[in-house]
Amino acid sequence: MDDSRIYLFDSTLRDGAQTQGVDFNVLDKQAIAEALDKIGIDYVEGGWPGANPTDDAFFAQPPGLKRAKLVAFGMTRRPGRSAGNDPGLAALTGTKARAVCMVGKSWDFHVDVALGISRTENIDMIAESVIHAKTRVDEVMFDAEHFFDGYRANPAYALDCAKAAFEAGARWIVLCDTNGGTLPHEIERIVGEVAKTIPGTQLGIHCHNDTENAVANSLAAVRAGARQIQGTLNGLGERCGNANLVSLIPSLLLKTDYKLGVDREALKGLTHLSRLLDERLNRAPSRNAAYVGESAFAHKGGLHVSAVEKDPRTYEHIDPALVGNRRHIVVSDQSGRANILARFRDIGLEIEADDPKVASLVELVKVREYDGYAYDGAEASFELLARRELGGIPDYFRVARFRVMDDRRWNARGELVTESEATITLEVGEERLMTVATGNGPVNALDSALRKALLAFYPELEDMRLVDYKVRILTPSAGTGAVTRVMIESADGTGERWSTVGVSPNIIDASFNALHDGISWKLYRAGAPVRSDAPKGAARKS
């Protein structure tokens, strides 16, 4: 057996499913299991047969995994029953999964308080359950629940529990830090001590992130000899989550000599795998996630950017392409010339580094950010600011005035209703147009009125829509009298998305500025000509 081979055990579909707010269906489970198999995970724990209808349906028609072993999860037999006569064990060992993982107690306090049985009976439960399961499936693992708390309280008893499973023939004895409170140096010491009795090649580690050390704890256990790591994608899991396999895999593969089932080619799918889980859960991916986050290779400080341009190793610990991620240069208050020039190149804007306009643009960005603008979340507004300063953006339209009215009153049916109505006077070239629209609030009404008017001139806007609207008050100590920043995200029929920002003491004004930028950017990108009069056909459309 190769002593440097680390086996990865994914519990996203079992322990991860315990997360507050997570609710996988069978299709989710199948898709995730297949993706885990594809990247090279050794064991895929699919769920707990008998615990709920989803898990039963999943095990009834398990996905065809090419390399990974599918694992069913359950408990050792109940107290006072024989292993052969325990319905839980029967459900656990009766699925199509070739491997099972069964949890049992190893902390004397839990045996006494939570189970209320004798300590000998607990050891019998472990041994007999493993022996029984071995007659029904290929591979049996024992999850020693609360092993580290148990070992601190009563090392001899905790070790006896682990040994009972080992001697009964379990392939893996997995040491669990169930409450997640153990620090890395303790994990390393305790695993090292256990490895004197049970070979490290049969020891696993299962950590939770309650002190933000689950990844480090898993690494510490490996250094002490353990050769199986249990974890989840994106660290999904109850409370603070489980050890994050998405962080562990590249650290092990790129920074140590251990061997994995995941190879360098498969590693390029890591960012995609991480985002796939978030998509399934309808969550926004964490920008700051190690290796795979959108910001993981983002550079904001001016000095950093100029160094990265010279050699990315100056501020990147690995090449982002190795994990399927990419570099991202950010514009902000912190930025210097190099930053802004790099951003210009990204948006395809050609300007020489020594052009005097660069200095004035850097200054302009700084002043605007001091006023409350934030361009690093609003790339489209940044592009417009730059192109306007360089004279590249026409005035597609001018708003002569607008008026928004919000009215709360009792209607004819005796209901209290609030209605918003916006009137806008727009100038496009020589034409002047006035429209009115209602909406679910002043900004929605304003957006509708503006779009109604503009469609007469710019049919390019037909498929554009707002997809997000965020408000931040910048000086909260002044309450509703404060300066407001509005960020708007827009999208069109091609799937393109862009973000714009507006700032003003008046929230309506700030919203309007962000809307204005959103529309202008779309027209610029669509290559729309400046219309000086409305095409007849389009005008009728409005």
Next chain:
Amino acid sequence: MDDSRIYLFDSTLRDGAQTQGVDFNVLDKQAIAEALDKIGIDYVEGGWPGANPTDDAFFAQPPGLKRAKLVAFGMTRRPGRSAGNDPGLAALTGTKARAVCMVGKSWDFHVDVALGISRTENIDMIAESVIHAKTRVDEVMFDAEHFFDGYRANPAYALDCAKAAFEAGARWIVLCDTNGGTLPHEIERIVGEVAKTIPGTQLGIHCHNDTENAVANSLAAVRAGARQIQGTLNGLGERCGNANLVSLIPSLLLKTDYKLGVDREALKGLTHLSRLLDERLNRAPSRNAAYVGESAFAHKGGLHVSAVEKDPRTYEHIDPALVGNRRHIVVSDQSGRANILARFRDIGLEIEADDPKVASLVELVKVREYDGYAYDGAEASFELLARRELGGIPDYFRVARFRVMDDRRWNARGELVTESEATITLEVGEERLMTVATGNGPVNALDSALRKALLAFYPELEDMRLVDYKVRILTPSAGTGAVTRVMIESADGTGERWSTVGVSPNIIDASFNALHDGISWKLYRAGAPVRSDAPKGAARKS
């Protein structure tokens, strides 16, 4: 010197400000610095003098910190200049901050590639800058950038850089894992080797989270001898963030024998401190954050819950109250009931557990929370909801209708202005009153008009004011047509603060509901009688 004392250095306002999407203003910086001081952080790094207008404004009027030392950040002198003639060093050492932290290179590759100077010149820059700064401020620290990458590449040179700062008199030599790629065992080995030359009581550690090991790396450095930890609140920071002080503080205080400036009493403010930062950034706090997350002590269903009810230690690594957090039992009607009864006790509302009104209130809260109300951050609205249901709150006033108008137009002086004006028709007892007021936006105008009308009846409102106003869109996929939740924080002359919530598809309506609750709560707490006609004196005041 006490060898077990760990000094905490917070870089939220400097390195944290590098985070993509983070944009502190001066008020944010002041409030966060004061909160860091209060909990017992030793060093508060305020920013980089001379780098941007916000940091300059912050250092021009620094907050009065009671215990923490304020630190200014900057760089060693530039190549080819004397330290006394370097504008950066002059800005760094010329503020009211008594301590400075200056960054310099310690990786030969960076000296060669990023700076392009001789290695001797780099060492001179470090030594001369420290010596010069020591003549102008009380305490000088040296941030050895890329120390771990540098040590791996050329240990002798990296150590020479650190020694140059040490011998020049720097109080702290901070070893930075700038690119965040180093694993805990390497950190422990390298810090241990450096500590043979520079005493650990003068070594600091500065980690980034690019492998999800920043917390563990900081702990590893401390075990190897370092006695200063640099980090940020909630792990804020560029790319994947910095070491998270919010996780490190309780681990060190509750699980090791090291001593901190934070004591057990202050530790109870940790959850509040973490959420304060998120509030300032208008971010949803991470539910899964170690120690302080809303889910950090959540127990979902079944076996865990019944064990926790027998003894919380069965599934909790610490008592959540130690860090100001709380246990959270998820789902089950029974625990919903217990939860809500516990919240009643918190607000001093006495009700028997078997009162039939409890069941209808539990139902009402569930329905309202499903609609988008969030009572966790809006205790005053929760209290009003409960007391109204129990018949304890009178209708102090009724709004017959209101109308808000926002007008953007060119004024007589040729300026584009946006004005908001609100008209409100109010009924108090038999009286009917109509007022009008203007404001910096529709909500501000509405608030002014409402207050103007009510002051005639309720002089108790004289000293009440809005202190915060937050908006969150609850179904972002629908853009500005989505459901909006508004949270308002109010305060009065006694220093009392209370929060209320309003939800509606219409942002103005949601804002008005939150305002209405804020005023009603104040009147209820002040014991105001329901006025059926305006006192003459008060009426004249308006």
